[in-house]
Amino acid sequence: MHKSSTTATVVRTMMRKKRWTWVWCGWCGSAVCHRCAGLRTVLLAAVLITTLPLRSTGSEGGSERTTFELVGGQAALAAWTTSEVEMVPTDASLCEMSSGNNGGGEGETRMVPRYSGGIRISPRPVVVVAPEAKASPEACGVPSPFKLDAGVCIRLAESPSLELRSSHTATGHGSSSNSNTSNSSISGEVMCLPSFLIIGVMKGGTAEVQSWLGQHPLLHRWGGAWISGSGEAHYFDKVDSDANLQATWLSNYLRRGLALNATESPAITYTFEKTPSYVFMREEAIARVRRVLPSAKLILLLRSPAARAYSHFQHNCFKRRVWKVSNASAHLPAHIRGRVISMPSTLRGKNKRRRESVVRFVNKAFQAHAEVGDVQLLHHPCSARDFDVFVRMQANGAVDESAAITMTPTNSMVLRRGLYAAAIRRWLQHFDRSQLLILLTEAMQADMLATIDTILCDFLGIPRADYATHARTNERGFTVLEEMQSKSGKPHYGPMLLSTHHSLLRFYEEDIRELFAYVHAHDILKYWELPERSAVDGGGGNERKEEDGEGYNDDDEGNYDDDYGEEDDDDDA
Numbered sequence: 001m002h003k004s005s006t007t008a009t010v011v012r013t014m015m016r017k018k019r020w021t022w023v024w025c026g027w028c029g030s031a032v033c034h035r036c037a038g039l040r041t042v043l044l045a046a047v048l049i050t051t052l053p054l055r056s057t058g059s060e061g062g063s064e065r066t067t068f069e070l071v072g073g074q075a076a077l078a079a080w081t082t083s084e085v086e087m088v089p090t091d092a093s094l095c096e097m098s099s100g101n102n103g104g105g106e107g108e109t110r111m112v113p114r115y116s117g118g119i120r121i122s123p124r125p126v127v128v129v130a131p132e133a134k135a136s137p138e139a140c141g142v143p144s145p146f147k148l149d150a151g152v153c154i155r156l157a158e159s160p161s162l163e164l165r166s167s168h169t170a171t172g173h174g175s176s177s178n179s180n181t182s183n184s185s186i187s188g189e190v191m192c193l194p195s196f197l198i199i200g201v202m203k204g205g206t207a208e209v210q211s212w213l214g215q216h217p218l219l220h221r222w223g224g225a226w227i228s229g230s231g232e233a234h235y236f237d238k239v240d241s242d243a244n245l246q247a248t249w250l251s252n253y254l255r256r257g258l259a260l261n262a263t264e265s266p267a268i269t270y271t272f273e274k275t276p277s278y279v280f281m282r283e284e285a286i287a288r289v290r291r292v293l294p295s296a297k298l299i300l301l302l303r304s305p306a307a308r309a310y311s312h313f314q315h316n317c318f319k320r321r322v323w324k325v326s327n328a329s330a331h332l333p334a335h336i337r338g339r340v341i342s343m344p345s346t347l348r349g350k351n352k353r354r355r356e357s358v359v360r361f362v363n364k365a366f367q368a369h370a371e372v373g374d375v376q377l378l379h380h381p382c383s384a385r386d387f388d389v390f391v392r393m394q395a396n397g398a399v400d401e402s403a404a405i406t407m408t409p410t411n412s413m414v415l416r417r418g419l420y421a422a423a424i425r426r427w428l429q430h431f432d433r434s435q436l437l438i439l440l441t442e443a444m445q446a447d448m449l450a451t452i453d454t455i456l457c458d459f460l461g462i463p464r465a466d467y468a469t470h471a472r473t474n475e476r477g478f479t480v481l482e483e484m485q486s487k488s489g490k491p492h493y494g495p496m497l498l499s500t501h502h503s504l505l506r507f508y509e510e511d512i513r514e515l516f517a518y519v520h521a522h523d524i525l526k527y528w529e530l531p532e533r534s535a536v537d538g539g540g541g542n543e544r545k546e547e548d549g550e551g552y553n554d555d556d557e558g559n560y561d562d563d564y565g566e567e568d569d570d571d572d573a
C-alpha cells in the first residue's frame with residue numbers, strides 16, 4: 001500500500017529523542033510510525049489522495065505563488081498580508097482538495113489553497129477508513145470532514161528586501177516594531193496561525209496536553225523545536241492595541257513559533273499554542289483573539305480550584321516568590337505578622353533587592369513600616385501550614401480561622417485564578433460554545449488516553465494517533481509519553497490541610513455552581529470533593545465579595561480581568 005519512496009515524505013517529528021519516526025505517505029495519505037511493530041499505520045483517516053495528482057491552481061513546485069484576496073474581516077492583518085506577504089502557497093502540502101463543479105469541470109478534483117482569506121476554510125475531504133470505528137483504537141470515526149479550521153497560513157515573500165521592520169513601517173502601524181524584527185532569513189517560510197488554543201488554566205495540566213498533542217503528526221505546537229521552556233506564546237495578552245496586533249504578531253508570535261520548515265510542512269496541517277493565562281484575559285483581548293482567529297477552537301482544562309491554588313502557590317514557592325513576614329517583629333501591626341505573601345513574577349534582582357521590593361510591597365499594601373529584616377523567603381516545597389496561613393490571610397486581611405475569605409485588592413492571583421465561571425462567560429461572549437472544549441484535569445488524570453481521544457476525535461475531529469503504544473504510568477500515577485521530559489522534576493509537595501481545602505471550596509462554591517452551566521455537575525461532583533453544603537442543592541452562597549481597588553501592580557499589561565499585582569503570566573512556568 002505504501003508503495004514508493006518517491007511518493008512518501010519522511011517526516012520526523014515526535015519525541016525529542018526521535019524515537020518515533022513518522023512517515024507520511026503521499027500516496028494513501030496516512031501517517032505511519034515505522035518504529036512501531038512493523039510498518040504500522042496509526043492514522044487511518046486517509047486523505048483521498050488516490051485522486052490527488054498534486055495538481056494546483058497555480059503552479060508546480062512552489063516557485064510561483066498566488067496572492068489571494070482577503071474576503072473580509074481581519075482588517076489588522078489585511079494591511080500587511082496583501083502588501084508584504086503572499087497568502088498560502090499552492091504546493092500540494094498546504095492545499096486541499098475540492099471536487100465538484102466549483103469553477104472546474106463536473107466531478108473534477110482540483111487543488112485549492114487551504115486558506116483563502118482568513119474566513120473561508122474549505123473542509124479537507126477525508127475518507128474515514130473505519131466509519132463505525134468509534135470503538136476502534138486506531139481510527140477516529142468522526143471526521144468527515146475534519147472539524148478543525150485549517151487556520152491561516154502565509155508565506156513571506158521571497159524578496160531580499162523584505163524585512164519585517166520595513167514591512168511594519170510601510171504599513172504605517174505605529175511604533176511597535178521589535179528589535180528582532182529585521183530578519184530577512186524568514187523570507188519564504190510558511191507560517192500558520194494556530195487552529196486551536198489551549199487557553200487554561202494555569203496548573204491544570206496544560207503542559208502535558210500540549211506535549212501529547214505536539215506528538216501528533218498533523219499538529220505542530222507553538223514553539224516546537226525553536227522555543228525552549230514552556231513555549232507559551234503570550235501573544236494575545238501582550239498585545240495592547242489593535243495597531244500592535246499586526247507587528248507583534250508577525251515578529252513575536254508567528255515568526256518565532258509557528259513557522260513550518262520544509263521538512264515538516266508536508267505532513268503538519270495544524271498549528272496550536274497554549275498560554276494558560278489567556279482564559280483570564282479581559283474582553284478586549286478576547287475580542288482580539290476572535291478577530292484574528294475567528295474559527296479557532298479553544299481548549300480549557302479546569303482543575304479543582306482548591307488543588308489548583310495549592311499547586312500555583314507551590315509553583316510560586318519554587319520560583320522563590322513566597323515570603324513570610326516575621327512573627328516576632330513587635331513594631332509591626334498584628335495583621336501583618338506571620339503573613340505569607342506571594343509576590344509578583346516581576347520581582348527582580350538578587351537577594352537584597354528582592355527583599356527590599358517585598359518590604360516595599362508589604363508597606364504599601366498594608367500601610368505598615370516593615371524593615372528588610374522582617375521578611376524571609378520560604379523555600380520549596382512550602383509547607384501545608386504556610387499555605388493555610390496564606391489562605392487564611394485572605395480572610396478580611398487578618399489571620400482568622402472563622403472569617404470567610406474575601407477578595408481584597410491585595411488578594412493573590414493564586415486564589416483569583418480559580419474563579420472560572422466569569423472567565424468562561426467572557427470568552428463565550430465572543431466565541432460559540434461549540435468552539436470551546438472544557439475538560440477536567442482530574443478526569444484527564446484518571447484516563448489520559450480518553451482525554452486525548454476526546455480532544456482529537458470529538459473536538460478537533462482529526463484522526464487518532466497511536467499514543468497507547470508509547471504511554472506509560474509515571475511515579476505519580478500520571479499517564480505520560482515515554483521519553484518525554486516530565487515537568488514533575490521538582491520535588492512534590494505534601495497534601496494540603498483538610499481545613500484549608502474546605503475553606504477554599506467554600507470560597508469557590510458560588511463560582512463552581514455557575515460552572516454547572518458549562519460542565520456536567522456530575523463530573524464536577526465526582527472529582528472535586530465539594531463540601532457537604534454543596535453547590536448542587538443551591539444551598540447558601542459564601543461570603544466572597546469582590547472589591548475593586550488598586551493593588552500593587554508593577555506589571556499591568558492591561559489584558560487581564562484581575563490585575564491585582566501578582567504574576568499575570570509565567571513564561572517560565
Ligand SMILES: Nc1ncnc2c1ncn2[C@@H]1O[C@H](COP(=O)(O)OS(=O)(=O)O)[C@@H](OP(=O)(O)O)[C@H]1O
Binds near residue numbers: 206208314442448478
Ligand atoms: N497527566 C496529568 N494528569 C493530571 N495532572 C497532571 C498531569 N500531568 C501533569 N499534571 C499536573 O499539572 C500541573 C501542571 O499544570 P500545567 O502544566 O498547566 O502548569 S503550567 O501552568 O504550565 O505551569 C502539575 O500539578 P502539581 O504537581 O500539583 O503542581 C502537574 O503535576
